[in-house]
Amino acid sequence: MEHMPEIRISGSRPPLDARPLEKRVGLIILATDHTSEVDFARMVASGRIGVYVARIPYANPTTPQNLRGMQPALAAGAALILPDEPLDAICYSCTSASVVIGDAEVEAAIASAKPGVPVVTPPKAAVRGLRAFGARRISVLTPYTVETSRPMADYFVGHGFDIASFTCLGFEDDREMARIAPSALVDLARDATHPDAEALFVSCTALRSALVAAQIEKALGRPVVTSNQASAWNCLRLCGDETVHPEWGRLMTLPLGPA
Structure with missing residues (x-):
C-alpha cells in the first residue's frame, strides 16, 4: 500500500476580499433561452462586474397564457442567485412576459426574494x-x-x-x-x-x-x-459603468437618464 501523506491545516488564514467581483448582476432567464446569457456575458460581464444566472421553467408556444405562467417562478428564481448576498441589479430577461405580467408585478415578485435590488425588465x-x-x-x-x-x-x-x-x-x-x-x-x-x-x-x-x-x-x-441591448445598458449603468460601446449601438454611448 502506498504511503498516505498527512493532511495538515494551514496555520494562517488568508484575508478575504469584500466580494470576488466589485459588482453583481443577477439574470433570470427562461429554461429555453439561447441568447440572453451569451449577450450578457459579452456586453455586461467583465473583470469588475459578474453576471449570475438562474433559469426558470417555461414551455412553448409563446402565448400570453404561457408567458403569464412564469410569474410564480420569479421569486424562486431570484432566490437562487447568490442566496443571502446583495446584488447591484437583477434582470428578468423576457420582454413579452414582462409586458403580459406587468413591470410592477415582476418587480414585486423579485423583491420578495431580493429586497432593495433594482429590477430591470427589457420593455x-x-x-x-x-x-x-x-x-x-x-x-x-x-x-x-x-x-x-x-x-x-x-x-x-x-x-x-x-x-x-x-x-x-x-x-x-x-x-x-x-x-x-x-x-x-x-x-x-x-x-x-x-x-x-x-x-x-x-x-x-x-x-x-x-x-x-x-x-x-x-x-x-x-x-x-x-431587448438585450437595452437591458445590458440599464444594468451596466446601474453598476456605475459608463463605458462607451458604439459597436453595440448608439444606446451604449448614452447615460441612463430618467425612467
Whole structure:
C-alpha cells in the first residue's frame, strides 16, 4: 500500500476580499433561452462586474397564457442567485412576459426574494432607451404572433409612444426565434421601419439583434433599441459603468437618464 501523506491545516488564514467581483448582476432567464446569457456575458460581464444566472421553467408556444405562467417562478428564481448576498441589479430577461405580467408585478415578485435590488425588465429598459434618444414616434419589430404582439403594442402606447408601424414575424417557439440569423434581422428591420419613425425597437430577448444593432442603425440612419441591448445598458449603468460601446449601438454611448 502506498504511503498516505498527512493532511495538515494551514496555520494562517488568508484575508478575504469584500466580494470576488466589485459588482453583481443577477439574470433570470427562461429554461429555453439561447441568447440572453451569451449577450450578457459579452456586453455586461467583465473583470469588475459578474453576471449570475438562474433559469426558470417555461414551455412553448409563446402565448400570453404561457408567458403569464412564469410569474410564480420569479421569486424562486431570484432566490437562487447568490442566496443571502446583495446584488447591484437583477434582470428578468423576457420582454413579452414582462409586458403580459406587468413591470410592477415582476418587480414585486423579485423583491420578495431580493429586497432593495433594482429590477430591470427589457420593455422598461427599452422605454428608457427610446426616451434617452428623445424618440416618441417609433416602429416596432417582434418575432411573435399577432396575439402575443398585441400586449406589446398596448404597452408602448401606454407609455406615451406613437407607433408608426408594428411588424411581427409569426413565430411561436422562442428556440426558433433564436435561430433567426442576425444578418436576416438587418433586412427585416429595414422593411419594418416606417419612414416617419424616429427610432426602431426590436423586441425579444431570444433574438440575436444586439449583435447587429449598430449595423441596423447604419442601414436605417436612426437609433435602434433591442431587448438585450437595452437591458445590458440599464444594468451596466446601474453598476456605475459608463463605458462607451458604439459597436453595440448608439444606446451604449448614452447615460441612463430618467425612467
